[in-house]
Amino acid sequence: MTMSPKPFQEESDALNRKVGLGLSKIGQAIRSQAWKGAGSQGLTPTQGQVLAVLAGIQADQPGLRLAAVAEALGITRPTASEAVGTLVRKGLVAKGPDPKDSRAVALQLTAEGRRQAAEASLWPDFLLAAVDDLEVAEQQxxxxxxxxxxxxxxxxxxxxxxxxxxxxxxxxxxVHDDPLRPHHCAFVDAAFGEKELRLDCSDHVAAEPPLQELNWSRFLESAVTPQNDP
Ligand code: SF4
Known part of the structure; x- marks a missing residue:
């Protein structure tokens, strides 16, 4: 058998495709688990996701408008409206007046909706076992x-x-010399590390685009230092 002079060249050229394919397989697993989790509760995945979004607001806080739910999930308003309508009929979501605008409707979970949302939020947990298998440095x-x-x-x-x-x-x-906590949150005035970076923070306020760009390049320049759990 004749060996190519660069037998692995083609393989390494296709690394981006392999990463994309790997992510696509993980996406399939998530969708499949979501279907199972939603199905066991008699919900569609979209209805389960609506519950999860509404569960992110406290019971004593104003509810979310339909447009905000659609935006959070990246779905159209008619799709969100259909899912919400079913959830209202099932007694999982309640419609009430929006305190900021009495003509608008705000959506809140009912007590039963909160219970089912807690179950829905467990769907991604199957991924944790796979992530736990990675070294801390790999996770970061x-x-x-x-x-x-x-x-x-x-x-x-x-x-x-x-x-x-x-x-x-x-x-x-x-901004900090401490390699374990190089970043700073000016909202709580505290240093923090890579593993404390938030993906969904309720205190977040979007920076103006130029500041976002500047912060992003500084973030990329900052080195990743593996942090062990205390
Ligand atoms: S998203 Fe939250 S934790 Fe992160 S910098 Fe902003 S306020 Fe601080």
């Missing part, structure tokens, strides 16, 4: 890579914008 490199991908997809408008540290006006990347 993976997390940073995920943030890059999420930011890229957000900028292309392909997924909803989430409240990440890297787009927050309070984020100060790489």
């Amino acid at each position: 490199v993976f997390y940073r890579a995920l943030m890059k991908m999420i930011r890229n997809l957000q900028q292309r408008g392909q997924i909803p914008v989430s409240q990440m540290c890297v787009t927050c006006r309070y984020f100060r990347p790489g």
